[in-house]
Amino acid sequence: MKKIMEKVMSQITDNKAQGDLMFSNSSTLKMSSQKNEIATYNVTSSQILGVRIIKNGKVGLSYTEALDDDSLNLAVKQALQNAEVTDHNPHEQIMEISGEINDELIVPEDEVDISVKTRKALELESKIRSLDSRVSSVPYNGYSEQDYYSYYLSSKGRFTTYKDKSYSITTSAVMEDQGIKSSFYDYHTSHTFKDLKFDKVIETSLFHARNLLQEKSLPTGKYSIRFSEDSLQSIINCFSNFYSAKASMDQMNPWASKLGENVISKDLTIIDHPLFERSFRTSKFDSEGVERKPLTLIDNGELKSFYHNSVTANFFKTKTTGHAARGPSAPMGVYGTDLLIQGKNVKPLPEKYLEVIQLAGLHSGANRVTGTFSLAVKGYLWERGERVATIGNVTISGNLMDFLNNVEVVGTELLASTDESFFSVPLIFHGVSVAGQ
Amino acid sequence: MQLLPSNVAQDVIAAGLAAGADFVDIFIERTHNDGLVYKNSKIEDCQSGTLFGIGIRLIHGEQALYGYTNSTDREELLRITRLLGARISGPAKNLTLNFENLKYPSIPTLQDREVNTQEKLQFLNKINQRLRNDPKVSQVMLNFTKKKQLIEVYNSEGLRASEERPYIRLFHQLVMKDGNLQTEAFHGPGAIGGWEFIEKLNVEEVCEGLLKQANTTLYASPCPAGKMPVVIDNGFGGVIFHEACGHLLETTSVEKKASVFWDKMGEQIAHSAVTAIDDGTIPGAWGSLSIDDEGMPTQKTTLIENGILKNFIVDRMGEIKTGHKRTGSGRRQSYKFAPASRMRNTFIQSGKHEFGELIDSVSYGIYAKKMGGGSVDPSTGQFNFAVQEAYLIENGKITNPLKGATLIGKGSDILTKISMVGKDLSLMAGMCGSVSGSIPTTVGQPPLKVDEILVGGEA
Numbered sequence: 026m027k028k029i030m031e032k033v034m035s036q037i038t039d040n041k042a043q044g045d046l047m048f049s050n051s052s053t054l055k056m057s058s059q060k061n062e063i064a065t066y067n068v069t070s071s072q073i074l075g076v077r078i079i080k081n082g083k084v085g086l087s088y089t090e091a092l093d094d095d096s097l098n099l100a101v102k103q104a105l106q107n108a109e110v111t112d113h114n115p116h117e118q119i120m121e122i123s124g125e126i127n128d129e130l131i132v133p134e135d136e137v138d139i140s141v142k143t144r145k146a147l148e149l150e151s152k153i154r155s156l157d158s159r160v161s162s163v164p165y166n167g168y169s170e171q172d173y174y175s176y177y178l179s180s181k182g183r184f185t186t187y188k189d190k191s192y193s194i195t196t197s198a199v200m201e202d203q204g205i206k207s208s209f210y211d212y213h214t215s216h217t218f219k220d221l222k223f224d225k226v227i228e229t230s231l232f233h234a235r236n237l238l239q240e241k242s243l244p245t246g247k248y249s250i251r252f253s254e255d256s257l258q259s260i261i262n263c264f265s266n267f268y269s270a271k272a273s274m275d276q277m278n279p280w281a282s283k284l285g286e287n288v289i290s291k292d293l294t295i296i297d298h299p300l301f302e303r304s305f306r307t308s309k310f311d312s313e314g315v316e317r318k319p320l321t322l323i324d325n326g327e328l329k330s331f332y333h334n335s336v337t338a339n340f341f342k343t344k345t346t347g348h349a350a351r352g353p354s355a356p357m358g359v360y361g362t363d364l365l366i367q368g369k370n371v372k373p374l375p376e377k378y379l380e381v382i383q384l385a386g387l388h389s390g391a392n393r394v395t396g397t398f399s400l401a402v403k404g405y406l407w408e409r410g411e412r413v414a415t416i417g418n419v420t421i422s423g424n425l426m427d428f429l430n431n432v433e434v435v436g437t438e439l440l441a442s443t444d445e446s447f448f449s450v451p452l453i454f455h456g457v458s459v460a461g462q
Numbered sequence: 463m464q465l466l467p468s469n470v471a472q473d474v475i476a477a478g479l480a481a482g483a484d485f486v487d488i489f490i491e492r493t494h495n496d497g498l499v500y501k502n503s504k505i506e507d508c509q510s511g512t513l514f515g516i517g518i519r520l521i522h523g524e525q526a527l528y529g530y531t532n533s534t535d536r537e538e539l540l541r542i543t544r545l546l547g548a549r550i551s552g553p554a555k556n557l558t559l560n561f562e563n564l565k566y567p568s569i570p571t572l573q574d575r576e577v578n579t580q581e582k583l584q585f586l587n588k589i590n591q592r593l594r595n596d597p598k599v600s601q602v603m604l605n606f607t608k609k610k611q612l613i614e615v616y617n618s619e620g621l622r623a624s625e626e627r628p629y630i631r632l633f634h635q636l637v638m639k640d641g642n643l644q645t646e647a648f649h650g651p652g653a654i655g656g657w658e659f660i661e662k663l664n665v666e667e668v669c670e671g672l673l674k675q676a677n678t679t680l681y682a683s684p685c686p687a688g689k690m691p692v693v694i695d696n697g698f699g700g701v702i703f704h705e706a707c708g709h710l711l712e713t714t715s716v717e718k719k720a721s722v723f724w725d726k727m728g729e730q731i732a733h734s735a736v737t738a739i740d741d742g743t744i745p746g747a748w749g750s751l752s753i754d755d756e757g758m759p760t761q762k763t764t765l766i767e768n769g770i771l772k773n774f775i776v777d778r779m780g781e782i783k784t785g786h787k788r789t790g791s792g793r794r795q796s797y798k799f800a801p802a803s804r805m806r807n808t809f810i811q812s813g814k815h816e817f818g819e820l821i822d823s824v825s826y827g828i829y830a831k832k833m834g835g836g837s838v839d840p841s842t843g844q845f846n847f848a849v850q851e852a853y854l855i856e857n858g859k860i861t862n863p864l865k866g867a868t869l870i871g872k873g874s875d876i877l878t879k880i881s882m883v884g885k886d887l888s889l890m891a892g893m894c895g896s897v898s899g900s901i902p903t904t905v906g907q908p909p910l911k912v913d914e915i916l917v918g919g920e921a
Contacts, residue, residue: 086509112504164720389835399868401846420918460687
C-alpha cells in the first residue's frame with residue numbers, strides 16, 4: 026500500500042502542491058443470536074483513501090474507496106479542484122516532519138476456533154435467559170472482532186503505520202414482571218478473545234435490569250449525585266470542545282479566553298494522557314503524524330492548555346499538542362485521547378446521594394456551546410452507605426461548569442470507564458436539579 | 463445503468479443457493495458526495511468522494527448472513543458468499559435465473575441543476591450577511607451537502623432493480639453571544655433533489671426563524687420541572703412520534719419482542735384523535751424512495767388509524783419473522799449495513815383544532831415550539847427529547863421563553879395522552895440512526911396537545 030500512496034503523492038507534488046494521504050482498512054466478523062440460534066452473521070472488509078491537497082494556500086479534500094488507477098487519479102483531480110474553491114488559509118500547512126513511526130499492536134495469533142466463538146456468542150443470549158425467567162428478550166447481543174490498520178504519508182516525508190485488533194461482546198436483558206418492563210445492556214472490549222469478560226456483561230445486564238424493575242421516581246428537588254465512570258465520561262466527552270482550540274477559532278468555546286484562569290474546582294486536575302499504562306489502547310501519534318505526549322488541560326482548577334493541531338497552533342501562534350484528528354473522509358479537527366481526572370482534598374461520601382448508572386439524551390439535551398444539559402437518568406439512591414431505592418423516570422439538569430465547580434472528591438483511586446479510556450477519582454456533584462414526581 | 467454485470471450477480475446468487483440459502487440478494491452502491499463548509503464568512507472546507515461497495519445477504523430460515531466488499535471481482539464476491547454459506551446447513555438449491563428489470567413508478571424529484579461554486583458562494587454569503595446583521599451573532603456555519611446514490615439490487619427471485627437518488631441539504635447553525643450568555647440555533651432543510659430545492663428556500667424566513675430562536679433562548683429563563691401539559695408545535699415536533707412510537711413499530715424491534723407494541727396489532731394504542739402515516743412516496747421529500755434497499759417499490763403505510771394499530775414497518779426479515787407483509791421499508795445507510803425495517807416520511811395526520819384552541823386549553827404548561835433530538839429504548843418505550851425553543855403557557859397565553867427543557871416518558875403513555883390535534887401539518891428533514899446506520903427521514907405533525915409529560919428543568 027505504501028507504494029500506491031507514494032505514486033499518488035507523486036501526482037500531488039507534480040502538480041506543485043503539498044499534501045497528505047490517509048489510508049485505512051478494516052475487516053470484521055460479527056454475529057448475534059436470537060431464539061438461541063445465530064441470527065446474524067456478518068463478514069466484512071472495507072478500505073478508503075483520503076487525499077488532502079494544499080496548493081497556493083488553499084485546501085482541497087477528496088476520498089475514494091476504489092483503489093484502481095482511474096479512481097486514484099480522480100481523487101487527486103477532485104482534491105485539486107476543491108482546493109480552487111476554498112478560501113486562502115495561511116494556517117493550514119503540511120507539518121515539517123519526516124521519518125517513519127509505527128504504532129502496531131502486537132497480539133498473539135488468534136487460534137480460537139470459530140465454533141468456540143459461535144458457542145460463546147450464543148451464550149450471550151441463552152445464559153441471560155436461563156438465569157432469570159423474567160427475561161422477556163435479549164434484543165441487543167453480539168460478538169465481534171475487528172482487524173484495523175491505517176497508513177499516513179505526507180509530502181514532507183512523514184510516514185506512519187497503525188495496527189489494531191479488537192474483540193467485543195455486548196448483551197442486554199429486557200425483563201418483564203407484572204406488566205413492568207426494564208432493560209439494561211453492557212459490553213466489553215479486549216485485544217484477545219480469551220480476555221473477553223462474558224460472565225461480567227451477562228451479570229451486569231441482569232443485575233441492573235432486575236433492579237430497574239423496581240424503579241421509582243424521586244420528588245423534584247436538589248440532590249447530590251455520583252456518576253458511574255461511564256456516565257461521567259459521556260458528559261465530560263460531550264463537552265470536549267471546552268478544551269478545543271478549534272472550537273475557540275470557531276467562536277464556539279466558552280473557555281476560549283480563560284487560559285490561566287480558574288475554571289473549575291481547585292480540587293481537580295485534568296490530564297489528557299495518550300500513553301497511560303492502564304488505557305485500553307495508547308496512541309503514539311496524531312493524524313498529522315505528530316508524536317503525542319501527556320498534556321495537562323486543567324491544573325488544580327486552572328485552565329492550562331487546549332488541544333491543538335498544526336492549524337490551530339499556527340492560528341494562535343503556539344505549538345501543536347499532537348491532537349490533530351482526521352479520518353480519510355473528514356476535514357482536519359482536534360480531539361483528545363484518554364482523560365484522567367485527578368483529585369485532592371478528599372471528603373467522605375455524603376449520607377444521601379443519587380448514583381447515576383445510565384443517562385440518555387446527551388446528543389440532543391446538551392448544549393455544547395453553553396455547557397447546559399438536561400438528561401433522563403436512572404440509578405440508585407444511597408443513604409448512609411446503603412442502596413435504598415432504584416430510581417428512574419427523572420431528569421437532571423444544570424451546567425457543566427457549575428457542576429465542576431460544585432464538586433467534592435470522595436476517593437483517591439482512579440476508576441476506569443468500561444472502555445478503559447477515561448479514568449477519574451470518585452466525585453460527588455452537589456445541588457443538582459432533579460425533576461421527578 | 464448497471465453497477466454489476468448480471469452474469470456475476472447470477473454466479474454469486476447461485477453460489478449462495480448452492481450453499482443452502484433460501485434466499486440471496488446483492489446490493490450494489492456507488493455514492494458520490496460533495497460537501498462544502500462555510501464558516502467564518504468564507505468557504506473553509508470543500509471535499510468530494512466516491513463510496514463503492516457490494517453487500518451480499520444470504521437468508522436461511524430466520525438467519526441472515528451478510529458480507530460486503532469494495533471489490534467487484536467475481537472471485538472475491540464468490541469467496542465472501544462461500545464464507546457466509548459455510549454457516550448454513552441446508553440442502554443445496556439449483557436455480558437458473560433470468561433477471562427481469564423491475565418496473566416501478568418513480569417518485570418525482572426536484573431538479574438537479576449543475577451550479578458553479580460562485581453561485582453557491584453568493585447564496586451562502588447572502589445567508590451569512592443576513593444573520594450577521596444581528597451584532598450578537600458571533601458565528602455562522604453553513605454545511606452544504608449533495609449526494610448522489612446509485613443503487614442496484616439483484617435477488618434470487620429473479621429481480622433486478624436500480625434507482626438513482628439525489629439528496630441535497632443545507633444545514634444552518636448560528637452562535638449568538640451577549641456578554642457571558644451564549645446560545646446556538648439550527649435549521650437543516652433537505653430534500654430528494656438538487657439545487658432547485660435550495661433556490662426555493664425562503665432565506666429571509668429561515669434567517670428570521672434562526673435569529674428569533676437564538677434571541678429567545680439566549681435570554682430565556684430556566685424551565686420549570688414537573689408533570690404538566692405540553693403543546694408541541696408542528697414540523698420537527700414530529701420527532702417525538704418518530705422516536706417514541708415509530709421505532710417501536712419497526713419489525714426490527716417487533717420481531718425480537720423488544721417493542722411494547724409487538725402484540726398490539728388491531729388494538730387501540732393511541733387516543734382516537736391520532737392517525738399516523740409512514741409514507742415513502744411523497745414527491746421530493748427527504749425520506750422518499752422509489753424502491754427500498756431490498757428492491758421493493760415503496761408505499762404509503764397507515765400505521766395507526768384513529769388510535770388503532772393497523773400496520774408495522776416491515777422489511778424482508780421482518781416479514782419472515784413476524785408474518786406481516788413487507789411495506790417497502792428495507793433501508794440502510796450504505797452497503798456496509800444489512801437492510802432493516804426503517805421509517806421514511808413519518809407523520810401524524812392533521813386534526814380539527816386551531817392552534818389557538820390548543821394553547822387556550824392549558825392553564826399552566828409548556829409550549830414546545832421547536833424540538834431538538836431525542837432517543838428511545840424500544841424495549842421499554844422510554845424516551846427523552848430536548849426542546850430547542852420553549853415557552854411557558856399561563857392561563858391560555860404563551861408567556862416567558864424557557865431554556866433547558868427536556869421531555870421524558872413512555873411512548874405508549876404519550877400516545878394515549880394526545881388529546882388535541884391541530885390542522886397545520888408540516889414536515890421536516892432529519893437523520894435517523896439505528897441498526898442499519900444513519901438514513902434520511904422526515905418527521906412531521908400538526909400542533910399537538912399532550913395532557914401530561916414529565917418536563918425536566920430546574921428544580
